[in-house]
Amino acid sequence: MNEMIFLLLLFGLPAALGFKLALSRGKNPLLWGMLSGVFPFFLVVLHFHRPDNEIPGHFRKCTHCGRTFRWKDTACKYCGTEVSDSKPG
Numbered sequence: 641m642n643e644m645i646f647l648l649l650l651f652g653l654p655a656a657l658g659f660k661l662a663l664s665r666g667k668n669p670l671l672w673g674m675l676s677g678v679f680p681f682f683l684v685v686l687h688f689h690r691p692d693n694e695i696p697g698h699f700r701k702c703t704h705c706g707r708t709f710r711w712k713d714t715a716c717k718y719c720g721t722e723v724s725d726s727k728p729g
């Protein structure tokens with residue numbers, strides 16, 4: 641019983657984290673969840689990865705320079721262009 645919990649924490653926790661990170665970066669969550677469960681190093685890879693496209697709720701794409709930055713930021717951190725929320729919703 642205790643071994644099960646130990647294994648669950650050892651592989652399940654990084655796998656769940658990898659799943660969440662992959663989702664927020666527009667990657668395949670199942671694949672990256674599995675990879676992170678086996679090699680937690682992939683969590684670091686995911687963490688520093690910036691998506692190429694806008695992912696609503698997670699990353700915005702700058703209309704000026706085309707780079708992606710965090711959704712909660714109100715201005716592009718690369719060129720300083722302010723976010724214009726013209727899209728409905």
Ligand SMILES: [Zn+2]
Binds near residue numbers: 717
């Ligand atoms: Zn920009």
